[in-house]
Amino acid sequence: MQPRQPLRIVSLAWAAGLLFATSAQAAEYTQLQPQASKITFDYQQMGVGMQGVFKAFSGQLRFDPAHADKASAVLEVDLASVDVDNDEANDELATKTWFNTPAFPKARFESTSVKALPTAGEYEVVGTLTIKGQKQTVTVPARFTEKAGQGVFEGKLTIQRGAFSIGEGAWKAFDIVANDVVVHFQLTAK
Template sequence: MKQSTRLAFALAAALGATLPPAALAVEYNQVQAGKSSIAFGYKQMGVAMDGRFRKFTSQLSFDPAQPANAKAAIEVDLASVDTGGAESDGEVAGKEWFNTKAFPTARFESGTVKALGGNRYEVAGKLTIKGKTRDVVVPATFTPQGNTGTFDGSFTIRRGDFTVGEGAWSAFDIVANDVQIKFRIAASGK
């Protein structure tokens, strides 16, 4: 047992708290790609649309007893975009949108993690799309189940901040500026 885990148990006992042993004994660091997903939603001509990315990689290190030490990095293969149609997928991967030939991936890297209570966290980090990096704050919930756990969350970005949609698409009258990113990252640990 790690010293930090022993310390957490000792503090819990001293304060008379009941803490779930699994939550204190597991460091989640093995991402389960088949149970994880990254999706997005936006409005086109006022109609809600959605899509997802079929390929991404992620690294994670999260100990619920020490959330401030957590680290996460996610790299998305932008050419794996799935909008529900091959023609649309090709358009979105093209130069005016993601320009995947020049910018094949988007990347999120965590900086700080703040516990909000009730298995809720706020993850501040850097998001890079098309060579432009912006600070983002990502709210997430964590649901532990023994040696596995799931992070769920969503946050909104403005596509204009990353020049996603150039030329005629740079206006927001047809495709809205706000894009909601939704994610589920499943992980196991020991």
């Protein structure tokens, strides 16, 4: 009986060391770093590819790669921060016809589920996207990488502007400005 006691102590010490090493490697990312992040978009206008950027956004998240199913994210984009590299177009986008920023200053995405995919670092994020008072359930494919103590989430999502009443009146047709808008994101978190 006496010789088993040291073996038990060594086994417990080894298990505790393994547990500590595993928890030391696990990281939960909770602080979005807007200055190290970006949200851009592509669209077609009269058949020509155009780009834009949203310069201001904020968010809350909770993501641990070891427990992706418990992750959550809320992202709010300041629609008045849109920049399509043309001051006149930027002013037009703020009007009631497009974003109607006085009435709807922010677009919002709130996750409802996160699922790890078979490929390492690939995830599927489902959530509610709200723009201009219109809500749609969307599925966002995202890739996660860890770099220098930070987590980087990258992906893209195609939305139809018509589903969110972006472009009303004469702009409701898609002959000049296409319906599809591809939103690209690179979000960095600590």
